[in-house]
Amino acid sequence: MHGALGSAALALLGAALCAAQPRGRILGGREAGAHARPYMASVQVNGTHVCGGALVTEQWVLSAAHCLEDAVVDEVQVLLGAHSLSRPEPSKRLYNVSRAVLHPDSRVDTIDHDLLLLQLSENASLGPAVRPLLWQQEDRDVAPGTLCDVAGWGVTTHAGHRPDRLMYAVLPVLDRATCNLRRYHDGAITERLMCAESNRRDSCKGDSGGPLVCGGVIEGVVTSGSRVCGNRKKPGIYTRVASYVDWIQSTLADVVGN
Numbered sequence: 001m002h003g004a005l006g007s008a009a010l011a012l013l014g015a016a017l018c019a020a021q022p023r024g025r026i027l028g029g030r031e032a033g034a035h036a037r038p039y040m041a042s043v044q045v046n047g048t049h050v051c052g053g054a055l056v057t058e059q060w061v062l063s064a065a066h067c068l069e070d071a072v073v074d075e076v077q078v079l080l081g082a083h084s085l086s087r088p089e090p091s092k093r094l095y096n097v098s099r100a101v102l103h104p105d106s107r108v109d110t111i112d113h114d115l116l117l118l119q120l121s122e123n124a125s126l127g128p129a130v131r132p133l134l135w136q137q138e139d140r141d142v143a144p145g146t147l148c149d150v151a152g153w154g155v156t157t158h159a160g161h162r163p164d165r166l167m168y169a170v171l172p173v174l175d176r177a178t179c180n181l182r183r184y185h186d187g188a189i190t191e192r193l194m195c196a197e198s199n200r201r202d203s204c205k206g207d208s209g210g211p212l213v214c215g216g217v218i219e220g221v222v223t224s225g226s227r228v229c230g231n232r233k234k235p236g237i238y239t240r241v242a243s244y245v246d247w248i249q250s251t252l253a254d255v256v257g258n
């Protein structure tokens, strides 16, 4: 259902964007407590981290559709129980994926409906370092100013340093009206999206697909559109999971196959 943009082309596009503008990921964040976010997943293509994700049941990981546009399901794996991407850790395990379900309305050229559900080929083995997190099912906006937690393995500095260990930042929710001002996102923020401040601390593309956690519950998913990061006037954009309850629930209920 998606145009297959070659991975090489995407990589080049990514490189060009990186070179053209300051980009960072969990910019201004700090190293997370090891395994303190046991729902965090690294979504990998051919063994390389491409995006974050969140374990929502023992079989399903929630992420962003744009993360996978160019990959086929055989190339996709999910790393759970990790703090460091490279070092051996007893709790770490790579899972194959049996199904990748993109939101049917997601499109390469928009930030809307940027959701992905990955079904692991076997149930995750749960423990202190691997644990699903609840996601918000009540469809109402998170109050502006609420502090939310975002974590990821993306690049951390404008120079492009890629951390090996999970980083996190705490970001205040920004009200939609402000986020939609012309000098910010100029009307692009629908009711199915939310914004968080991006003043020095921010999430960015390598963190795409990762959860925005407010009050211990997943409220948003980091969108994967290209965006300047760490610029106060370009707040982070997150897909509101509560706006997609029907799609998420019906996908998890797994009416087709399996």
Ligand SMILES: *[C@@H]1O[C@H](CO)[C@@H](O)[C@H](O)[C@H]1NC(C)=O
Residues within 6 Å of the ligand: 007, 045, 046, 070, 071, 072, 075
């Ligand atoms: C993954 O690796 C296979 C085999 O080397 C290659 O054909 C494919 O293009 C790679 N996919 C991506 C998305 O890099």
Ligand SMILES: *[C@@H]1O[C@H](CO)[C@@H](O)[C@H](O)[C@H]1NC(C)=O
Residues within 6 Å of the ligand: 095, 096, 121
């Ligand atoms: C994952 O998939 C690969 C390739 O299909 C296979 O060789 C490997 O055994 C699978 N791993 C697990 C844990 O299922």
Ligand SMILES: *[C@@H]1O[C@H](CO)[C@@H](O)[C@H](O)[C@H]1NC(C)=O
Residues within 6 Å of the ligand: 057, 058, 059, 122, 123
């Ligand atoms: C995986 O977990 C689900 C519940 O989340 C359960 O219904 C199912 O039987 C489990 N599958 C296996 C293979 O253990």
